[in-house]
Structures are given as structure tokens and as C-alpha cells.
Amino acid sequence: MPLYESVMQEKPPIVLDIGNAYTKLGFAAEAYPRLIIPTELVLTTTGETKQLFDYVETDQLYDQLVDFLQTIFFKHLLVSPKERKFVLVENIFGQTVIRETLARALFMHFDVSSVLFVPSHLTALSTLAVNTGLVVDIGYSETTVMPVFSGVQIMSAFKDHSFGSRAVHAEIKRQLLATGVKEALLTEPVLEDIKIRTCFVTSLERAQAKEPHEPPPSVAYAICDDDAVIQIPGTLRESVYELLFEQSNERDSLPHLVLRAILDCNRDVRRALIESIFVIGGGSMVQGLLARLKSELQLLLASDKYYADRFHGELQFKFYHSIGKQNFTAWLGGALCGATDLIQSRSLSKEAYLRHEHVPDWSNLCDNRLNGN
Amino acid sequence: MSFMQPSPVKYACSCGILNPINKLFFCRHCPKLRCGFCVCHEIESHFCSNCLENIPSSEARHKKNCCANCFDCPCCQHTLSARATTVAVVRKTEEAKEGESGAPEAAPSPKPSAMPTTKKMYYLSCLSCRWTTRDVGIPDQGVATGTWPDNECLYQVRFNTLMEYYQTVVLQEKQEKQEFLRRKAPKPHKFPSLTDRTGLTVSLIRRQIGWTDKSLPKPKPVNITSAEATADVEALPADIFTQPINLRNITTIAQRHSQPADQPTAVSKLYPQRRSLWIKRSLRCRQCEHNLIKPEYHPTSIKYRIQLFASAHVPEVVMVRCEQPLQPGQSNAILLKFTNPTMYDMTISVLDAPPQEVQINADAFQQACRIKEEAVTSSPLLKSSGVTLARQNSTREVKREVKEKANATIVPLESEFVLNQRDDSKEFDEDVQAPIEEPKFIVWRKGNKVLLRLQFTPSPELQTGNEVTLAFCMQYTYVNTVTNTQDKKEPTTHALYSRIFIHAGDIVN
Numbered sequence: 001m002p003l004y005e006s007v008m009q010e011k012p013p014i015v016l017d018i019g020n021a022y023t024k025l026g027f028a029a030e031a032y033p034r035l036i037i038p039t040e041l042v043l044t045t046t047g048e049t050k051q052l053f054d055y056v057e058t059d060q061l062y063d064q065l066v067d068f069l070q071t072i073f074f075k076h077l078l079v080s081p082k083e084r085k086f087v088l089v090e091n092i093f094g095q096t097v098i099r100e101t102l103a104r105a106l107f108m109h110f111d112v113s114s115v116l117f118v119p120s121h122l123t124a125l126s127t128l129a130v131n132t133g134l135v136v137d138i139g140y141s142e143t144t145v146m147p148v149f150s151g152v153q154i155m156s157a158f159k160d161h162s163f164g165s166r167a168v169h170a171e172i173k174r175q176l177l178a179t180g181v182k183e184a185l186l187t188e189p190v191l192e193d194i195k196i197r198t199c200f201v202t203s204l205e206r207a208q209a210k211e212p213h214e215p216p217p218s219v220a221y222a223i224c225d226d227d228a229v230i231q232i233p234g235t236l237r238e239s240v241y242e243l244l245f246e247q248s249n250e251r252d253s254l255p256h257l258v259l260r261a262i263l264d265c266n267r268d269v270r271r272a273l274i275e276s277i278f279v280i281g282g283g284s285m286v287q288g289l290l291a292r293l294k295s296e297l298q299l300l301l302a303s304d305k306y307y308a309d310r311f312h313g314e315l316q317f318k319f320y321h322s323i324g325k326q327n328f329t330a331w332l333g334g335a336l337c338g339a340t341d342l343i344q345s346r347s348l349s350k351e352a353y354l355r356h357e358h359v360p361d362w363s364n365l366c367d368n369r370l371n372g373n
Numbered sequence: 374m375s376f377m378q379p380s381p382v383k384y385a386c387s388c389g390i391l392n393p394i395n396k397l398f399f400c401r402h403c404p405k406l407r408c409g410f411c412v413c414h415e416i417e418s419h420f421c422s423n424c425l426e427n428i429p430s431s432e433a434r435h436k437k438n439c440c441a442n443c444f445d446c447p448c449c450q451h452t453l454s455a456r457a458t459t460v461a462v463v464r465k466t467e468e469a470k471e472g473e474s475g476a477p478e479a480a481p482s483p484k485p486s487a488m489p490t491t492k493k494m495y496y497l498s499c500l501s502c503r504w505t506t507r508d509v510g511i512p513d514q515g516v517a518t519g520t521w522p523d524n525e526c527l528y529q530v531r532f533n534t535l536m537e538y539y540q541t542v543v544l545q546e547k548q549e550k551q552e553f554l555r556r557k558a559p560k561p562h563k564f565p566s567l568t569d570r571t572g573l574t575v576s577l578i579r580r581q582i583g584w585t586d587k588s589l590p591k592p593k594p595v596n597i598t599s600a601e602a603t604a605d606v607e608a609l610p611a612d613i614f615t616q617p618i619n620l621r622n623i624t625t626i627a628q629r630h631s632q633p634a635d636q637p638t639a640v641s642k643l644y645p646q647r648r649s650l651w652i653k654r655s656l657r658c659r660q661c662e663h664n665l666i667k668p669e670y671h672p673t674s675i676k677y678r679i680q681l682f683a684s685a686h687v688p689e690v691v692m693v694r695c696e697q698p699l700q701p702g703q704s705n706a707i708l709l710k711f712t713n714p715t716m717y718d719m720t721i722s723v724l725d726a727p728p729q730e731v732q733i734n735a736d737a738f739q740q741a742c743r744i745k746e747e748a749v750t751s752s753p754l755l756k757s758s759g760v761t762l763a764r765q766n767s768t769r770e771v772k773r774e775v776k777e778k779a780n781a782t783i784v785p786l787e788s789e790f791v792l793n794q795r796d797d798s799k800e801f802d803e804d805v806q807a808p809i810e811e812p813k814f815i816v817w818r819k820g821n822k823v824l825l826r827l828q829f830t831p832s833p834e835l836q837t838g839n840e841v842t843l844a845f846c847m848q849y850t851y852v853n854t855v856t857n858t859q860d861k862k863e864p865t866t867h868a869l870y871s872r873i874f875i876h877a878g879d880i881v882n
Contacts, residue, residue: 128600318602
């Protein structure tokens, strides 16, 4: 029976998007991931939970990846990875060592038949059926801005900054500690829970008001593990996300990143980019973010001299709305990609990998020469 | 035996990873120790852990690895159970009908159907957090299982359109590329073609004969309405600054992620989630491709059809105690209990380095394996067909060195000793064993167990609080009842060895 099945039916490729905080996993040609799990693993030796990308040496990373993938295949997806095709959604500026180690784990340990790496920004746009857009990815450890025009990523205009969900968590922790909450209570899951259930991005008028407004109502938050109840002040609820919009001389807040990325592009594509901003990533699912970003951008265009000199004409920032939830938009792009024939033609096959034990990379000159190997 | 604490005695697996013996397997065909890392995991069968129903793999794939009947609570991920209620049913239409038909009759007798009947209705309820399907407005069902509606993905239609679009685009590109390649590099013919010289093309000739053009029909251009960017974005609700929020109505991140398609923020949008299946796993040796573990097919059975646990084949070493507190550079002794789990006597020797001839043997074995592999892959039939019919052998995993370093020197035992076979009936015998001449290091012996004393010296460089690790090689004879060759039927005896690492404890001051 298994032989018959494998011959008669093509097994759907597995699509993985291993993020810094959460991993999205599922099969190609499905409209949503099977599961979204934290990117962490339980060590078999000591039984403690550990972040996947928390490692000292490459061998350790390899072991952790093998353990993590093993859980994914045999606990969550319930398929054997052997002789299967894979789509991996990757950060285009991700570390080479992680990419190489992941490929080694898949090809050497799990014996997969091919792996297709797809860049997350580009593939996210495919869920809209457009080929031009300014993709803003607000993730856990960083926020990245990548302009894409006619299906080509404009690498020179790529911008990133370290504010992401991790920075927001740290800000919540800082503010709560200042109110006298015990540090032991504020674990990472608690901070995340506070963030997603109580916090929001406030409006531009309130953020820029000279005299403080009446803060939103405070919330009594019960920490279930410790039977403790802490007060979350209303000012915290509306102010933690301000770090994305903080004014500083570095000019590196989120609206500045967006505008600078647009300015780094050729002037012919700027208007198209302004009218097609696409915000993805789990960090962008907070209430009021898009509204705030839009009004900040419009304000900067009107008031900041630097931008006023460079942008001309009637400009209206326009935003795309993702078809699924923003936190798995990149995964969804991978699932679409895996459903097409690209999985046959563009994948890195096992034979090709074993020849050199190396993953071709756009930044590697060896792979980009015309007669390179 | 302490299951809860990590064992201080670890065996080096053939792949170089240390494991306690209860996590190791023993491949009888190789014959070597294997661990969970260096065996090939395979899925044996799918089953639901709640209703223990066996689900064939094709059905499991079709159902997205979910049980058809069991549901998980969206609130706390506990299993939901169906509760029955009785509802009074008023049968208006039937009564009306009966009234019409019953009118000509002289005395309409009260029929049982005219009585207020009751009907059983079911809803799902969580016994852990008391969430019910009524909380979110799912109507009760007449049948306990099978009729619960799935929450559908809102953008499924759009997704399907997108998928079709991209599939056509990619296919079109592929065709164009093929066409281009065909034109660019015409097939070199053995003989010069007439049409090449005369300038007649194939399509021209075909047209002259009156045939239709053979060229592929131009693929239809595909259209898709791309997404529209809008300037109006969702604004913050005005009451967010004034209305207090109720955390009980807002879902947590785990609840959102358990429903990945829509990830509701309001508790009222939670929906019972189909319970995901579990699997039974079989393990296969990567070297010789024999099964190490094969569970019984039925989900209710916890037995195995094939089980090659190391603890049933390899002598078990248990650390009993050290004779003196551990001091750097001071001679000490450790008491170890050896147990023979097999049905044959074992001869055991404790050495401080792996025996030379064994190493050579292992190399020779690998050499033999390689030759065999080459013979298989170089067979012309397989090459021509392009598929390897044999199961693909994945021995690519690099062997690693044992990382653990011993920091104590042991005094190897002066002679080997015999560990008697396991005999369950002997447990009940009166202890009438005649005292035999034992080597000096054996402290105590009963049945298949031996307690022995091993002298060692912790390294003088160790500081207070450092852990002392002993390492030795245990060489043992293993009687193999299965043989790879057909002509030999009687069991063969191998001299095997395993490296054992013992965490004896910390240096005391």
C-alpha cells in the first residue's frame, strides 16, 4: 500500500517558515499553515526548553535543528521527511551558517529529495498577485523593509532595524518594573500575553499632544502560574509601541525607514512603491498600526524638509491587505510557490547538494559567476 | 533503577553520542549499538489518541491528520466530550396532517405522537475549563459525532484562484523555454534534411499538403485580478481610550495559534478544533536497513512485533557507590553491578582502551559494506532505469568523536569473568550455589548479576566541585541467534565492546 501510494500520488511538499519566535509549518497548496509553534525545543538531556537559534557552535546548532525538525515531522506534520520536497521561506539577509546547517540537517540526516529556498519578502507579495510593493516585515527580532519592483528585490534599498516584538517585550518589562512589579513574574510568555491582549498603537494626535490625554483604562492582569495580579497602567497599553515611531536624530523610526527605502530606489519606481505598501509579520497584527504608520508618513512628507525636497506631487500612501493573517503571509507565499512547477525546476536537489555540500547563495560570488560551479 | 533521574552510566553509541542504556537500541545484524539519532524513523500507523481508532495513512492525509470524531477545546486544548440534553419537540406539521386525516374518523383517539415528544440533542463541552459549544453559538446537533460543521477558511476561493494562476504562469514559462530551446538548438540529424536546403519548413509542407499546423496551441493568457492597495486603513476604535477591556473576552496567543486560519481575537469566535492524530513509529537501522523497533499495528496494543532494545542484549552496568569520597589524585574504587540480560553466558573484560583487533574488524566490516553498496549501485539495470529499487541507504550522517572526556585513570581488571545467563526460574531457587574460586575483584555474585570492584584514580588536576568521569571499555561476548549468511544456522559468537562513561560524582574538599 505505501509503495502504491508513493507511486500514484505525488506527496505534497512541506513548507516551513522558521522564524525567530514562531515557526509556521504546513503543506504546499493549503491555504493556511497546519500549525504555528514556538521556535524552541526541549533538550533531551536536561529537559529544559531552549530557543532554537541559541547556540555556541555549529555542531550544537545542527543537533538542535535535527531535534526541532524531528518534532515537526513526527509530532506535528506526521509525515516521513524521507524523499520529500521542501519549501523553506528564508530571510534573504539571514545568516549563512543557519542556512547551510539547515540544508545539511535536511539532506544528510533526513534524506529529503529537494529543498527550494524562497525569499520571504518576495514570496509574501505573491499572495496579492502583484509584483510591485514595499514589503515591511515586523518580526520578532527585527523590522525589515524591502522594496520589490516588477518581481525584483531592490537590495540596495533594503532597510532594517532592531525594533520588533522583542523590543516591545523589553519595553513592557521596563515600564512594569518601574511600577514596582517583581521581575520574577515577568517571564517572556507573560510579556507576550500582555502585549497581544492589552496593548495597541495609539493615534498620532495623542502621541504628539503637548499635555497628556486621559490614559486608557488600566487592566488588572492575573498571572496564572503565580496567582499574582498585576496592574497594567493605561499609559503602558498605549505607549509601548511608541518605540517604533520614536523621533531621534538617527532618523531610523519605522516611517523613516519606509521613506528612506523609497528614496534609495530609482525615482521611476518611487510612486509605485508609495502606493503599494505591504506590512507583514506577527508584529504588525496590533490594532492601529497601519493607521498610525500612514498618518506618520503623511506628516513626514508634509513637514520634514528632507523629504519635502525629494518627494513631489500629490502623494497618497496606499496599503495592501493580506489575504490570510499577517504572521503567516510569507508562509502562504511559500505554499503557493510549492504548489507550482517551480518545485521541480528551481529546487536544490539532493544530488546537486551532495556534489558540493553547499547551498547556492545570491551573495556568494562562486554561485553567481557565469561559469561558476 | 531510577527512571526519573538521568542515569550516571552512559554508553557510547556507535554514532558517538552518549546515552543511558534505556535509550539505546541494539542492531543484531550489524551488530552495534544504535540510538534515536542514528536510526531512521518511519511512520507505522496513524491513530487518534482519544478514540483509539486506527486511521489509514491515505485517509489521514485527506483529513489533514485530524480525527473525524474527536475535538479539542479551543480554550484549553483539552479534549471535548459530547453531552446529551433532551429537548421537547413540538410536531406542529405532523399534528396538522393527522388532524386532516383523522377528521373523518368518528372518535379520534389520542395518538402517542400527539404527546409532547423529546429528542436528544448533543453539544460539546470541555470538562477542564467548562467551555461549551453553546458559548459561541454553535447549534446543538442531533447526532453526537460527525455532523459538527468545520469553520471554513474565508479566503479559500481567493487562494485557489491564486494557485491556479501561478500554476498556469509557471507552466507557460516552462513551455516558452522549451520552445525557445527547441528553436535555438535544432536536433542534429544523421542525414541532411531536404527541407533545410530548399527553405521549406515543416509547417509550410504541412500546410501545402493540407494538414493543420502541428504547433502547440498557444496557451491562453491567464488573468487574475490583483489585489488593490487602498488608502483607507482600519482606524483605532474611538472607544479604546475610554472603555475598560475584559481580558476574559480576549484570546491568548496559544488559543489564536491553535486556530491558524483565522486567529480570532475574541473568545466568542473560538471554534472546536479537530483533534490531531498520533503516530506509531518504527525504527530502522541506517546501515543494514533492518527494523529495530516495529510496533504492533493496532492502536490499543502497546506491544512490539520487533523490539531490539539495547537493555535486552547488552550487559547493563549500574553504579552502586564509590568506596571513598572522591579526592583528586587519590586512589579510589567504585562498585559496579553488571547484569546479563541474554540467555547465554557472557565473558566480560573491562579494559581501559578499545581492543585493537576489534577496531580492525569494524573497519573491515565497513569495507565490506561499501563493496556491497557499490555492487548494488553499479548494477547496469538499476543505472539504466534510473531508480534504485533498493531502499536508499542513508549512511551520510557523519560519525562523530565521543565528546566526553574521562578525567580519571582506571586500573583494568586483571582477568576476564563470566556473567551467567539470565534464568528467570533461578530467582526462586534456594541459593545452593557452591562457592567457586572467584577472581579477587568480584564482590558478590547471584544468578546473572555480578558486583565488582574497579579501582581508579581521579586526575590530580581536578578542583573541588569538578565532576569525575570514568571511562572504560567493556568487552563482552554476544551470542547472535540471527545470522546474515544462509549457510550457517547455529548461533555465532561475537566479541563486542562498548565504551562506557560513568559520572562518579563531584570532587569533595
